[in-house]
Amino acid sequence: MKHAREFRGETLDAALSEACAALNARFGELRYEVGTTDDEGVVVEAELDPVAVLGLFLSETFRAGDLEVTSRLVETEDALEGELSGSDCGILTAAGGKGLDSLQYLCNRVLNRRLERHLPVHLDSDGFKKRRSLLLQDKAEEAADEALRTRSPVMMGLMTPAARREIHLALADDPGVETESDGEGFLKRVVVRPRRRR
Secondary structure (H helix, E strand, O other), rough: OOEEEEEEOOOOHHHHHHHHHHOOOHHEEEEEEEEEEEEOEEEEEEEEOHHHHHHHHHHHHHOOOOOOEEHHHHHHOOOEEEEEEEHHHHHHHHHHHHHHHHHHHHHHHEEEEOOOOOOOOEEEOOHHHHHHHHHHHHHHHHHHHHHHHOOOEOOOOOOOOHHHHHHHHOOOOOOOOOEEEEEOOEEEEEEEEEEEOO
16 A cells, blocks of 8 residues: 555554544545554554545435436556446536536545545546547547638637547647637637647
8 A cells, every 4th residue: 555554543443443533534435454463452554545535425426416327436557437327427428528527527626635646537438538539539620620721710619628638639730720728717618720830
């Protein structure tokens, strides 16, 4: 365990209670190993488990919203991957996936507040993001073609940070156009304009 700390108690329960208090955690959010046990009590090494923290956050969020959605979370080398399923997933993927992106943003904020370091959270539902990525690449190319044809900037619709990133990446290697985000807040537009001569 990378960031585990030691906690001692007269019993295992007492040591885990110490860990929960010190880490501001519920028991279900801990990852722990029992260390030494002697006459003075039990020592555990414990840390917050990001998968458990997210799992509890998501299940409570879905329950509070009365949503029929469940999550399956896996920690990979590069990210905490969450696959959402259930009859209400359409609410999250509607309007270009704004709900899904907002929930992903909240998950990352939750972990930012609870852990010093963590992998980025990526949420998806039944391959939605792959399909959206292809659609956004097509829209990016259409906007680039229009910007070059009219020799003027093209303003795209309001998008989440994840969707804007797709547009910027899709056109990053296009020598004819450049992109920038425009606006304030979570939802912004992407402007695609002919590349300025240097």
